[in-house]
Amino acid sequence: MESDKTATKPRKSGRVTGALRALTRNKESIFGLAIVVSFLLIAAVVELSTLLNVTILPYSPTAEVAPGALPPSLKYLFGTDNLGRDLFSRIVSATPYDIAIGYIVVGSAFVIGALLGGYAGIRGGILDEILMRFTDVFFALPVLVLALVIAAVLGTGVTNMAIALMIVWWPAYARLARGEALKVAHQNYIEAARLSGNGHRKILFRHVLPNISGTMLVYATLDIGTVILVYSGLTYLGLAVHPPTPDWGEMVSDYHSYILSAPWLALFPGLVISLGVIGFSLLGDGVKDAQETR
């Protein structure tokens, strides 16, 4: 841990390239990185094309383009569904939402968790105890259960489900942040900052958060896949998007009655979810290893 700022800069860049080198040495993490980057690119391109009103998808995701349930072919890459819509276009057009939910939920959990946990860690005492018990209670809430209640009361929809996910997602980050903050709280440079009259808030933002954010970022990388997985479960149950808006989980649910006559319909969207989640877990594992070997 660096005690003054002049020493931080050069070592930090060395740290990043070192971590990158460690990351790219591992075949698995390259594979994960490749998947993640392609999902992000697809999401960005699809989102941009909707914003700019440019058509890049081969067909409209919501319009009937073929007589119905055609098997995969060169013309319709993943085949067409029971209503004659192109499955490939539907799957691709759902990418931005699912990826964005992953980042939004993890991002907000990161911010809330870092502030709450970090503050509890450096403050200590009774406030720490109260904050952490409060965190424990939220930590123990089962995600799906809470999502069901919120759907029942506030109604279904992407925003409400994102709120449900955020409510249960931050405690893990608060615990992590507190643990990390406790590790640095009694180091000399923090004591020095405290002695020179800095308040808790300044110490938190200037000294503690920059130091604990590395570990938290590693955890967050691993976590995005989990959010996508859980969110797909909510869309499977019909809690998030409403037809005809396409979504991966919702597609598996919609098409599962055709698994004998048209198995590709439920297989392709399901495979895309698995692939995305695998990508994030491999990348996360790689980042973790790279950080540990550093």
Next chain:
Amino acid sequence: MNLLRFVLRRMVFAVLVLASVLTITFVLSHLIPGDVIQAWLGKEAATQPKLAALTAAKYHLNDSIPVQYYYYLVNMLQGNLGYSPSRGFQPVTSVIAQTLPYTLQIVFFAFIMTIAIGVVLGVVAARYNGTVLDKGIRIFYLGAYSSPPYFIGVVLLIVLSFVLNIPSGYAANPNLTPPTAITGLPIFDSLIEGNFAYFESGLVYVFLPALTLAVATFGLLTRVARSSLLEVMQTDYIRTARAKGLDEGSVFYRHALPNAAVSLITISSLLVTFLVTGTIFVEDLFGYPGMGLYVVKALAGTDYPGIMATTLVFAIIIITTNLAADILYAIADPQIRLG
């Protein structure tokens, strides 16, 4: 801290969590726009004026919020969970009584399968660490736990549909006489009664949903089993065992395995949470008539009491198993009681 104090502390905490689940549901239930009774009883509330009056009286819906909160808690704790519009206004308690045993059956068999697959693969992966077998197992568990349970169910249905052709909506062949309730779980009751036809049919019907959940979950276990075994194999006492001249097999199975087993208890509560919430997906997919299927139907029919009650039961199951896992862990590993 001694064991008793630890257990008491965890119990108080479990009650606290349950209380907050109740409070959250209460607060949320008061955020519903419009008439509470209308929301609770659904669109058909108008056709059930008696029920509406009864509900209003029981929950003191015309009184102040704190009074309502008090009666809400009292009713919940007494098991008065309201009436379920999606089930013809049956009392929710009796719907739960009908559906919960089936859900528990799935969880039970899925738990056994998860442990079996998870531990065996974890042990094999650690024993043959770094070989092709280890890598193959890694690909398998990574793929399985990165996939949503309903997708694994779809794949299993496609692969096994030619072998197993089961009508949806039942927990056993509907032409067979179900057993009388002894333990409450039909599969076990039929075994006790000697009703083997039902027993066999029950097992066939529970097989796919349970296997689906197990495949979606075992990866967690394999991963932890493998890494904790490898960690134990690095310790001094294993080196001592080797120095004594024991062969690698008995060092691994007799000395390392029992010690690594303790770490598995820590994730057992996570496993149960996974399995319990996972029943919602597999019951929906396979049409298994448990609580998960009920909650999906309740969601579709905006059956508010049904959703609230199943939520509460799911939460109770998860909270109590977490408590049990904590206690088990404290007994198995004395160090944790100090923490």
